Amino acid sequence: MKTLKCGDRGKEVLDVQSRLKSLDYNVGIDGVDGLFGRDTEAAIKLFQQNSGLIVDGIIGENTWCELVESRYEPGERLLYLRIPPFRGADVLTLQRSLNCLGFNAGPEDGIFGAKTEGAVLDFQKNAGLVMDGMVDDSVIKVMAKVTKDGEPHNSEAKIPDRNGGYASGRELSELTIAIDPGHGGKDQGACTADGLREKDINLELGKKLARMLAAAGATVTMTRDMDQRVSLYERPAAANHAGADIFLSIHHNSHENPKAQGVAAYYFCRQGYYSEAGRVLAEHIVDRISGRLGLPLIPVMGRNYAVLRETEMTAVMVEPLFITAGGMGEKLADGELIGLEAEAIFQGLKEYFA
Numbered sequence: 001m002k003t004l005k006c007g008d009r010g011k012e013v014l015d016v017q018s019r020l021k022s023l024d025y026n027v028g029i030d031g032v033d034g035l036f037g038r039d040t041e042a043a044i045k046l047f048q049q050n051s052g053l054i055v056d057g058i059i060g061e062n063t064w065c066e067l068v069e070s071r072y073e074p075g076e077r078l079l080y081l082r083i084p085p086f087r088g089a090d091v092l093t094l095q096r097s098l099n100c101l102g103f104n105a106g107p108e109d110g111i112f113g114a115k116t117e118g119a120v121l122d123f124q125k126n127a128g129l130v131m132d133g134m135v136d137d138s139v140i141k142v143m144a145k146v147t148k149d150g151e152p153h154n155s156e157a158k159i160p161d162r163n164g165g166y167a168s169g170r171e172l173s174e175l176t177i178a179i180d181p182g183h184g185g186k187d188q189g190a191c192t193a194d195g196l197r198e199k200d201i202n203l204e205l206g207k208k209l210a211r212m213l214a215a216a217g218a219t220v221t222m223t224r225d226m227d228q229r230v231s232l233y234e235r236p237a238a239a240n241h242a243g244a245d246i247f248l249s250i251h252h253n254s255h256e257n258p259k260a261q262g263v264a265a266y267y268f269c270r271q272g273y274y275s276e277a278g279r280v281l282a283e284h285i286v287d288r289i290s291g292r293l294g295l296p297l298i299p300v301m302g303r304n305y306a307v308l309r310e311t312e313m314t315a316v317m318v319e320p321l322f323i324t325a326g327g328m329g330e331k332l333a334d335g336e337l338i339g340l341e342a343e344a345i346f347q348g349l350k351e352y353f354a
Helices: 011-022 039-052 061-069 090-098 114-127 137-145 198-215 234-243 277-292 328-333 336-353
Strands: 177-181 219-222 244-248 266-270 301-303 314-319
Touching: 011 039, 011 061, 011 114, 039 061, 039 114, 061 314, 090 114, 090 137, 114 137, 137 314, 177 234, 198 336, 244 301, 266 277, 277 336, 328 336
Parallel strands: 177 219, 177 244, 244 314, 266 301
Antiparallel strands: 266 314
16 A cells, blocks of 8 residues: 655545544544645554554554554444454454453454454353354344443453463474564665664574574574565464464664664553563563663563564564664674574573473
8 A cells, every 4th residue: 555644645645534533533623635734643643552553643554454444333244254354443342342251252453363253153152142153233232231331341451361471381393483574675674874774684683593493493484584575464474374383573673862772572462452472472582682782671562563463373573772873883784793682582582481
């Protein structure tokens, strides 16, 4: 899709404004006029913040998909398992209700997959409904009766993962790990002061980590192993196809202030649900990187990024350091620092599965 930003105009902007207004976001005094002005940008930023997305005021692939999917209300359409799956706010509400009632619908990601269908079938059986996996008015009405005002829980609640997010002593040799070096092709990401590109740093780190994991007996799959563009939704799809146990998206941070520094990582979070396994894994990784590189630790954060939401396994996005920090380009250029990053991530993974 075409990326939209402040200053653009046309029917695509008109569509975005209409969707924002239908969700009760204020697009300004001029309303739906097809001009991407500051009011529209502010509305998009608020939507992104509420949706757990990167708050940049730009309509990219992830923001557009979230905007489209947010319009669906429970009972507005018939839901069932299909390919491609149904997605949207109505599916998310269904999953939250099922999980609240004790029927395991899996991650509350707004995607109607096999686990969600299984939970629907269990609910229909217990409610004395026809067990067909179809979510129609009859299912919605019965569910509304057994939840408080149709709401499963407040926005601060969550359904805990089994084992508190831990992985119960598995060996790396038993695992398939997907490594996703961020950016690539025309998308170069951030740059160091002397022109070293994030896409190249991410790829080098991904390859070093892949070699370490393979040497430990793990099966490794990479979303890209060369300088090429892989779309946002192709990345998690490749990991799902490979049947990966862990998904690691590799990025590096940037900031206009060259003094900015720190180790960051993200796990899947959407409204009241978050991946406890993702949070615990992220904490192990950032702890190791911080100790190995001597960098300050930024508390791990839950986000609704596509690569974290669309993956069917435990997923983490890691940013080991700010490549825009003073002198960082020179330190990264010889490869030694990237090797230390790879060793730290590798140790974090080992500790998580220990």
